[in-house]
Amino acid sequence: MKVGIIGPIWQSIPPQGYGGTELVVYNLVNGLADKGHDVTLFGAKSSKVKARVFPTVERPLRDDNVEWTNVAYNLYHITEAFDRAGDFDILHMHLNKSQDYFALPLAKYSKTPVIFTIHFQLPNRNTQKDRYQVLMKYKDFAYTSISDSQRNNFPLNFVSTVYNALDVSLFPFNKEPEDYFVWLGKINPRKGTKEAILAAKKAGVVLKVIGAVDPGVPEMLSYYQNEVKPLIDGKQIQWIGEVGIGQKADLLGRAKAFLNPIQWEEPYGLVMVEAQVCGTPVISFARGAAPELIKDGLTGYLVENVDQMVEKMGQINNIDRRACRENVEDRFSIPAMIDGYEKSYNKAIMAFKKQ
Template sequence: MRIAQIAPLHESVPPKFYGGTERVVSWLTEELVRRGHEVTLFASGDSQTQAQLIPFRDQALRLDKNAIDTVAPHILMVEKVFQKADQFDLIHGHIDYYPYALARRHPEVAFVTTLHGRLDIPELQPLYSEFSDIPLVSISNAQRNPLPQARWAGTVYHGLPLDLHPFYPEQGNYLAFLGRVSPEKGLDTAIEIATQAGMPLKASIKIDQVDRQYYESYIYPMIRDNPQVELLGEINEQEKSEFLGKAYAVLFPIRWPEPFGLVMIESMACGTPVIATRFGSVPEVMVHGETGFIVDSVPEAVEAVSKVGSLSRQRVRQVFEERFSVARMVSDYETIYAQLLESRGTTPAQAKMTAA
């Protein structure tokens, strides 16, 4: 198939540090190329890929201190993508609703969007009622709940390359937190859990400008005189393996409807159990009592810390390999691609002939 992937421009593909969506787009794109598809990636110019890269901007938006309007580059990119629509069998968007109006006006090409973010936002209701003809992919079944009127083509859980994070068989001696410093991510809860459990907490964090005041007024006072907590900055993929793999457990105490939560499967890839709160996708991703524990309160989380030693790190890794490989993810997407083409009267085999 001739497939276009539209990536966000906020980070490169793959991202140098934080950037879950761009990381998933990279894994998907490279595996599609490996399987013989003709893939074109629309992304920032500092991206790295085996696909044909059509760059927009020399540098990802978050790293460009001169970038002010982050919407305009995405609108321009979408226009350029659909100017080339007749060169593709299918266009796969990862930038939410920006392409919908153009996709509706280009029936010559199949189109699908994976939604990577939260959908419980009031302004999205009329938008998805209007664009109920646009095929969508959710990254968990829980993510769909706010938008039952949307045209859901399927749910595809994220997957990682099996060799991305090595297995760490030995249990570490600290709790780990990885994520943005924002109220919904629960760093404050992680600090509370670690403090009550009497264990060190290492937190690799990203602080967006919008969350700077929250950090300074709420998080910093919690850690200022707390020797148990060590704050680290953003880390790259290699550093992440060691950070997660050498942890006793990873804390994922979210308090929002997380659509997926990559850190859970990244931890599982290392064999490290996860202690997570029961929100969003957590019950779909986690296997309670095998890959970690799903909890509903800080006392339950503290109790779960004491139970982590009873879990098999080998089993944690095994569940990851069975459920969250990039091969499984891409096979799921290929199935959806084929269904979309067949609904238009084109089979994948015919698409390949057209490409030839």
């Protein structure tokens, strides 16, 4: 199949630093190419994938400190791809920022089927009316969600859910954990950094906090300064800054469990998958995609509050760490994701032909 993938242009593919969508696009492009598809990635010239790169920007925008609100680079990027729609059996557009919405009206005129993957939380009808009404206008296009919970009854034509994958080979399995728990992520009240610490204190266990503080976002900096930092004592609650993927896999894999007391309906949550692939169960608040990513009682526990989290921390040895690994191999590996997108492409192409 001839597939044109329209990814983000803020970073190269793969990303140099943290970049969730960029990493998914990287694994998608390579995975499709590995299966023999003829793939073109529209993106930054410096992207390195196992497929053709059609460069739409000379340099990733982040490298030039382009303002986050910039419109024209993205517009150029998207139009360059749609101008070449005729070269493909399908165009796959990744919607990641509001500037990406511009692909929607163009798809109306495309003679090639287009499929959209939504990477963000869907806009609220009342408080985000601007984006809501644009999506509603184009609700009959073919969409994929990254979890079922992400859909949140939003009446888009979702052809399937395809979970974000990771490369299982990059994460060694660890059968024998050490005596600590772990929290990992960008420091953010939504991600429950503080609640994870409170759970560890209540349970009387060691917690390693592997966190990055975004200095560009004042709310995050003040949350870290006022709510998180005072709870870190360096003994029971240990601060570990940003780490590379190797160290991340090591720290996750040696933990008894990953604590995930999220405070919002997170549409995915790759770190829950990263923990499980190392064999580390996840105890998560039952919000967002957590009930889909974790098999309750088998690969971790779903809880409602900090007290329940503490209770389940005491039962963590009941979880078979091998089952955690297998959950990821079966459902969140690159082959699983490629299979999901291939099926979605076929559905979108069939629907397009029927029009």
